[in-house]
Amino acid sequence: MESITAGIDLGTTSVKISIVKCDLTVIQELSSPHNATLTNPNPKQHEQNPMKICNTVMELLEKCNLSQIDQIVVTGQMHGVVLWEHKSVMDFVYGVSQGVNCSNLITWMDQSTLPKWLKKTGEEESKISTGYGLATLAWLQAHNQLNESWDRAGTIMDFFISLISKNKDSFISDQNAYSWGYVENGQWTIADKHETWPVKLLPKIVTPFQNTFHASIELFGVSKETKIFVGLGDLQASILPFIQPGEAVINFGTSAQMVFPLSKDVLHGDLAKEFPHLLRVPFFDEKLLVVAASLNGGNALECFLKQIQLWAVQISNQQLNKVFNFWRSSRIVNR
Numbered sequence: 001m002e003s004i005t006a007g008i009d010l011g012t013t014s015v016k017i018s019i020v021k022c023d024l025t026v027i028q029e030l031s032s033p034h035n036a037t038l039t040n041p042n043p044k045q046h047e048q049n050p051m052k053i054c055n056t057v058m059e060l061l062e063k064c065n066l067s068q069i070d071q072i073v074v075t076g077q078m079h080g081v082v083l084w085e086h087k088s089v090m091d092f093v094y095g096v097s098q099g100v101n102c103s104n105l106i107t108w109m110d111q112s113t114l115p116k117w118l119k120k121t122g123e124e125e126s127k128i129s130t131g132y133g134l135a136t137l138a139w140l141q142a143h144n145q146l147n148e149s150w151d152r153a154g155t156i157m158d159f160f161i162s163l164i165s166k167n168k169d170s171f172i173s174d175q176n177a178y179s180w181g182y183v184e185n186g187q188w189t190i191a192d193k194h195e196t197w198p199v200k201l202l203p204k205i206v207t208p209f210q211n212t213f214h215a216s217i218e219l220f221g222v223s224k225e226t227k228i229f230v231g232l233g234d235l236q237a238s239i240l241p242f243i244q245p246g247e248a249v250i251n252f253g254t255s256a257q258m259v260f261p262l263s264k265d266v267l268h269g270d271l272a273k274e275f276p277h278l279l280r281v282p283f284f285d286e287k288l289l290v291v292a293a294s295l296n297g298g299n300a301l302e303c304f305l306k307q308i309q310l311w312a313v314q315i316s317n318q319q320l321n322k323v324f325n326f327w328r329s330s331r332i333v334n335r
Helices: 051-061 086-091 116-120 133-142 156-164 174-180 236-237 271-275 296-315 326-334
Strands: 005-011 012-021 026-033 071-076 080-083 152-154 171-173 205-206 212-213 227-229 249-252 255-264 277-281 287-294
Touching: 005 051, 005 156, 005 236, 012 051, 012 326, 026 051, 071 156, 071 236, 071 255, 080 156, 086 156, 086 296, 133 174, 152 156, 156 212, 156 227, 171 174, 174 205, 174 277, 236 249, 236 255, 236 287
Parallel strands: 005 071, 071 227, 171 205
Antiparallel strands: 005 012, 012 026, 080 152, 212 227, 249 255, 255 287, 277 287
């Protein structure tokens, strides 16, 4: 029987589902904005409602023909972190339960957790940045913001996978773990730093496709035998179908990156020293992905278009829709 996969992308602004065959033939595609971003009085905070994201996925899954799929692969926001109570996840029933005991998703765009306290620990501050999962966890612990009932932590993908698999253990892929910071050779390097981080909450790091879970219930026609894999990094997952040996790929999303894969041994020694600003992140098949990151992706474009919208309103004295229509605004400006 031909393998059929459901690919799920839990993005910063929307969720997407693709049902594909093993030859990459697309059977069905659906997407929807999740509108999960919360309003905060502190403009540096960027948090989302994780249950709203997961429920949006569930609503899309209800519209899919899932009876033939035999595996589910999830990707999405990498750096962010959500915490939850395992028991409440185990008790969750979609369409019946109101939700689970969990924190907000503190996203990769959050700017409120600048880890100034890391200078006191002796750790290299260059290995972490505000918005990284371990920066957020350190900040939460330093400010006594950790609910004692929360006994799991992970990315939004890990949280969603826990909801649909009811897995008793907590896992994170090496791709997503690296995006949290302080990971070397597939291990947390701060595992003994209990005074700074809630180490007991850190998920076990595994390689992609190493661990498989199973759907806990026959949700939307999904068989209990359907395999569910640990969450993948969105950058790695987005370029995997396209990249070929000896090629580089430009990925233009919320941000932008130029990337190319190399074997790990190539990046040891002088090459890594000569280009210290290039990111080296886990890829697939024992390879690393060399990343030249840019700040002028979709987020910069969105900021630019919002400014154009503001000027258009001021010039024309007209009210534009909340959802920005670039071409309409261009016509107004041209007048």
